[in-house]
Amino acid sequence: MPTDKPIIIDLGIMPERILPFIPKERMICLYTSDEEIERLYFFREDHKMILDVINLTSNPAATIANGNKNMVRFSHDVRSACIRNGIKTLExxxxxxxxxxxxxxxEHFGL
Incomplete structure (x- = not known):
């Protein structure tokens, strides 16, 4: 991994899994409000294939509601872990x- 420039990782993973490889000063946690997750997550263009599968279930609305609940909880877990580990966060x-x-x-990365 380069040591002279930021590394951008776009994924949902607990920071403890990455901290052995990337120092916290070289990370920033971007997160979205609960309301935005619930409004947009399954309707984003890059998630169309997920929504296509959900629409095959017997109750797509309930599946989306349950999925949103889990996405919000995971977002809270990641955000809390970032704060606990001293990683800068931005909503x-x-x-x-x-x-x-x-x-x-x-600004965070001094660029």
Whole structure:
């Protein structure tokens, strides 16, 4: 792994699994509000294949509600673990534009 530039990892994983490889100063945890997860997660273009499968279930609405509940809980777990481990966190909100998020990430990494 490079040591002279940030490494961007886009995945849902507990930070303890990555901390042995990447120092916390080289990480930032971006997370989304519960409401945004529930409103958007299964309806994102990159999750279309998941929604296609959900729509084959006997009760798609209940499946989405249950999936959202689990996604929100996992988001809380990851965010809490990041805070506990001293990793910078940033909540993505509809009011925070992509440009503003990018600026905050650059500032964190000193870019």
């Amino acid at each position: 993505r909100t509809p009011e925070l534009s992509a440009e503003e998020q990018f600026k905050l990430v650059r």
